[in-house]
Amino acid sequence: MTAPDHLRITGPEDILGFIPHSLGYWPARSVVAMTLQGKRLGATLRVDLPGEGGSPGSCGSAGLAAFARSVSSYLEADEDADGSLLALFTETDGDGTPWTELLTELENALADAGMPVRDAWLVGADYWRNAYCLDPSCCQPPGRPVEEIRNSRLNAEMVFRGSTVGAAPGTSLRTPPGAADPAVLAAQRDWEQLFSACGRDRSQFGQVLDVWSRVLDAPAPGQKLASDLTGYLRASLCVPPWRDAILVMAAAGPAAAQRGAEDFGVFDGGWLDARRGRSLAESKPVTSPLAPLPLLEGFPAPTPRHGRDGNSGGSASDPVPEVPGYGEVLLGLAPPLPDWTSMARLERVLEQVGAAGGEAGAAALTGQGWIEWCRGKGSFADALFSRADEEHPGYRLAELLGELVRRGTLCGWARRRETAWQRFEPDVA
Incomplete structure (x- = not known):
């Protein structure tokens, strides 16, 4: 094997821009969790937001805690992970209040699993923001334009390397009736x-x-x-x-x-x-x-x-798998x-x-x-x-x-x- 070719991340726009390329599509109403191995990205996990229509408040505290433990259990498959990143794709813009309890449960579960959350972001329909930033000079609701993610340096690099972001699962076109030969x-x-x-x-x-x-x-x-x-x-x-x-x-x-x-x-x-x-x-x-x-x-x-x-x-003495x-x-x-x-x-x-x-x-x-x-x-x-x-x-x-x-x-x-x-x-x- 040749030495791996590194893509460098210089800011949160690059991380968020990498997610659709990793999944193959732009996620909607989703929690995306990524493991970290030092400063290196590991596995990427996407799951639907909990609750009715992606509204976490309908789950109750016990439901959110169970959801967070489930996310953590999946990420534990990456045995080398020592940290994690979170992105909530909510399709709504505004402050992060509705997601506070969900983030807290995820933080607790991931910390218990040895993968503390190092950063988290909220990505709405048109704006995105850091979930923890309280500085109104840079994080005032509704946040920064989503186009910054789509136009990020890493996104451009991925496109240059031949990666594409396709349609979400289930939305691809079906073969029209009568098209069979x-x-x-x-x-x-x-x-x-x-x-x-x-x-x-x-x-x-x-x-x-x-x-x-x-x-x-x-x-x-x-x-x-x-x-x-x-x-x-x-x-x-x-x-x-x-x-x-x-x-x-x-x-x-x-x-x-x-x-x-x-x-x-x-x-x-x-x-x-x-x-x-x-x-x-x-x-x-x-x-x-x-x-x-x-x-x-x-x-x-x-x-x-x-x-x-x-x-x-191989030779006759080699063990047969x-x-x-x-x-x-x-x-x-x-x-x-x-x-x-x-x-x-x-x-x-x-x-x-x-x-x-x-x-x-x-x-x-x-x-x-x-x-x-x-x-x-x-x-x-x-x-x-x-x-x-x-x-x-x-x-x-x-x-x-x-x-x-x-x-x-x-x-x-x-x-x-x-x-x-x-x-x-x-x-x-």
């Missing part, structure tokens, strides 16, 4: 009919993962895919064990995907035959997998995943470090494959949501899970993962600095 849907129907006879075939399972690997390993994984190939990918997402294996493979490699299928009895028909209401005796495995090789012209053979699936290519199960991978508990590059490539492919909607669209949205949750972006994840449920009401995986997000559960990788996804390469000091 009929050729894609026709190809999907054809592949679904063929897959229905070989869903528990081991060779077909391996070939599906091979096709996805080749698409993900393409030089431009977001390139426009042919209709037949898009239909194939969509049809494979409609077989839940294959869908889960694709997510696991992206994060942990093909050996983890294979092991999970074995554990769930996919190949002996345990899951698929129960789903179709057939007994094992009535089911016949398919020995000749459906080969979509003409669809893959121009796609290279998949690159071996070294060091993630037990096939590291234990292959994680589906549950461990989907919760971010294993492997020790996920393949963030492969997951980002999968995200781009899912965006394209899911555009035609339906059950496959819900599967694609759920996969995107899972990747966002793994990154620690719960708001984006929740919005994608909600969209998946709208696309295909009752979509089970979206419901299960959405419940994790709503309970405030953090992905295991996101809880550890050494494994967490990094939006930016440079450190910020």
Whole structure:
């Protein structure tokens, strides 16, 4: 690794200007807490303001104290933190009186956790101010223009480096009705009919993962895919064990995907035959997998995943890493470090494959949501899970993962600095 490239903060406008780039959007009705490691920024956490419509007074003292302890517990994942910063995005301008009790509870909880608050700010719709400053010469309500944040030196530097601030979670445009390619849907129907006879075939399972690997390993994984190939990918997402294996493979490699299928009895028909209401005796495995090789012209053979699936290519004396199960991978508990590059490539492919909607669209949205949750972006994840449920009401995986997000559960990788996804390469000091 090369030495980290530092972005320097010279004032509060820079800190507040960094927040939207860290989150990917300008927060609204939010508490944003950042850990400090000496003079260096650590983790960033965003949570909704407590209370009805972001009015903390409706929570009561006990509710605010519980909220503050929850914020503190999340930030404790940064084991090197020795301080914290707070920003309350309230969308209202004026003095800070309504937020005094909330700030006090946050200060107490963070101090008890060894992360005392070093500074805090209130950011309204048009003005911002220091939450502790009482000097009317510089902090007189309603404060200083928010444009100072948007025009800060660090904000300009982030834009120069290619960072963008997008729409808030749930506000991005949906695919308009009728936009689906009929050729894609026709190809999907054809592949679904063929897959229905070989869903528990081991060779077909391996070939599906091979096709996805080749698409993900393409030089431009977001390139426009042919209709037949898009239909194939969509049809494979409609077989839940294959869908889960694709997510696991992206994060942990093909050996983890294979092991999970074995554990769930996919190949002996345990899951698929129960789903179709057939007994094992009535089911016949398919020995000749459906080969979509003409669809893959121009796609290279998949690159071996070294060091993630037990096939590291080392000497015979090297210990073979234990292959994680589906549950461990989907919760971010294993492997020790996920393949963030492969997951980002999968995200781009899912965006394209899911555009035609339906059950496959819900599967694609759920996969995107899972990747966002793994990154620690719960708001984006929740919005994608909600969209998946709208696309295909009752979509089970979206419901299960959405419940994790709503309970405030953090992905295991996101809880550890050494494994967490990094939006930016440079450190910020």
